[in-house]
Amino acid sequence: MGNADYCPNIKACKLVTTYGFTGDEEQRLKYIQTFCWSVTKEWDSCKRWIVKNKLNFCPDFVLPDTELTPEEIIDIFDREHVN
Secondary structure: OOHHHOOOOOOOOHHHHOOOOOOOHHHHHHHHHHHHOOOOOHHHHOHHHHHHHHHOOOOOOOOOOOOOOHHHHHHHHHHHHOO
16 A cells, blocks of 8 residues: 555554554454545544644544544543543
8 A cells, every 4th residue: 555545643553553452353453444544544534643633642542433522532631640
């Protein structure tokens, strides 16, 4: 595949690089096939890609098809990391 066929973040995304990331390997592979290796550039709708671009990182709990907004995601992240 050429560069246009996979997400620009594919080498750094924990969903791709971490076996068992979702707890269900079949679901993880489905996400990768749907969002990461798409000739129609489906990563543009991947919430992990959107959040990384907006916040410069993506919390581990974010899945590609989450319905949370980036603002909701950062609120959850902040609540989980406040002592």
